Amino acid sequence: MNHDVIIVGGGPVGLCLARALSGRGLRIALVEQQPLDVIAAPAFDGREIALTQPSVRLMRELGLWERIDADARSPMRAAKIFNGLSTHALEIGSDSREHAELGWLVANQVIRQAAFDALQANIATHGDVTVIAGEAVSAVDTGAEAARVTLDNGTVLTGALVVAADSRFSATRRMMGIAADLHDFGKTMLVCRMTHELPHREAAWEWFGYGQTLALLPMNAHAPSGAHQSSVVLTLPAHEISALAALDAEAFGANLERRFARRLGAMQLVSTRHLYPLVSVYADRFAATRFAAIGDAAVGMHPVTAHGFNFGLASVETLCECLTTALREGGDIGALNVLRRYESRHRRATRPLFLATRLITEIYTNGTLPARLARNVMLRAASHLAPFRKAVAASLTG
The missing domain is CATH 3.30.9.10 (D-Amino Acid Oxidase, subunit A, domain 2)
Structure with missing residues (x-):
């Protein structure tokens, strides 16, 4: 079975990538090990996703936002950071003249449902995406001319590019021999x-x-x-x-x-x-020969800064831009220089906050008395530093 792009993983990021690439003249396969009825009607899993304003913009462009009922979108207008038993909090509000809220909260399964429905609408229009559900990937082999993905049932998919979107514990990334900085917080x-x-x-x-x-x-x-x-x-x-x-x-x-x-x-x-x-994860590489990693397969964030899915959407947008440029110039979408351009841009966008998040969690989960006292001093000092509060607000809004 020949395709241009083979996406492994039918979670919200994989679905959004398939939707973003649909209508661009590409043949796309989306492989997900869960059955189709689970993808089409995801169950509540407890996770509420904090969406930045750029993420909402992209969701609008992909046709997801209007598929989410207004009562399922909760505005987040401020953030408070507490330390220990102190009632004092560092308070962050929106510093944007364009948006009254820092961001929005939407349940994970609601986003997944909207992404699936938006993809189905595009399939009905363009017929360029094949969803292969209920099948796991057993092997990935990429070479100079093509990439091959073998499913558990023996089916072999060939294409120009394989994209891993199958979680922070990505089996596809491991099949490509790509290591990751995995930190288990215990x-x-x-x-x-x-x-x-x-x-x-x-x-x-x-x-x-x-x-x-x-x-x-x-x-x-x-x-x-x-x-x-x-x-x-x-x-x-x-x-x-x-x-x-x-x-x-x-x-x-x-x-x-x-x-x-x-x-x-x-x-x-x-x-x-x-x-x-x-567990947090940062892949050593986001790109290899005819291969790219997006979403949590590239960067799996600690939730304290609430940027996990936002980085996932950013990877979708960045990869799409790189592939679209290659198509427009008549190039090979699986060429290593194209994929390294994506890797470089996404690494610059994610690495600083990933490292800062690790540092924050190490400082603020240290239970020693000196650390507790230092945190109180830091939060009170930060409350009086307007540039710091603006920087935090900018990070939260994206």
Whole structure:
């Protein structure tokens, strides 16, 4: 089966790349090991994605944004950073004259659904994307003339370019012999939705506690009850979080109330709970012979700066621009110079914040007394530095 581009991974980034390339005169194959009904109707997985303004712009261009109901898009107008038991917070607001909000929060499965629906609409118009669902990749072989992808069922796909979009633990990247800087923080995240008595005022919280990290992502009101609602992210050692996840809903709500020091009043669980290991990844290379890595297969971020999916969309946009330029100039989209141009641009866009995020997490999760005191001093000083607050706001908005 001959194609121009073979995308491995049908998550939101892979779907967005297929949608972005559709209509450009390319034959595209999208391979996903999950069955088609799971891709077409993804289930709630607890994750709420913080979208920057550039990400929203790209989603509009790809036809995703208008497919997301307004009540499923929650504005984030401010961010607060707490340290320990102090009630003082570093507060960041939007510094943009164009946008009143720092960004938007949308559930992961809602984005996936919108991306799949937008792709299906393009397939109906252009007929240039073949979705191969329920099949895993067993081998990848790239050479000077072509790339070959072998599926578990024995089918061989050939093309000019293979793109890995199959998670931060990318098997495709490993098949290409590309190593990655993988950092396991030894912690697990629990994510869920909760209602609470007091309003969040559309502000996100990042709370570096002693022995735990709490995040609060402000959501629109809980539809059935009208109560204030947020997505809660709690990070703890794996053995502690497993016990917490096993509590019944009432005991879990009481436990989270205590962890939030009742700053939100009474809290109640209103969704399923989901656990994710806390691991960051940065691939040694984003490009090789007739191969490119995008999304988490290239850069898997620690969630503290909320840039994971935003970097994924940025990789889609950058790779598309490089491939489009090659097509316009009559070149080979799988040529190494084309792919290295993508790699260089995406590395410049992601490496500084990736390293800064690692540094932030190391400083703000250090439980020693000197580190705790230093963090309080740093946050209070930063509160009085307008350029610093503007820089943080610019980072959050993208």
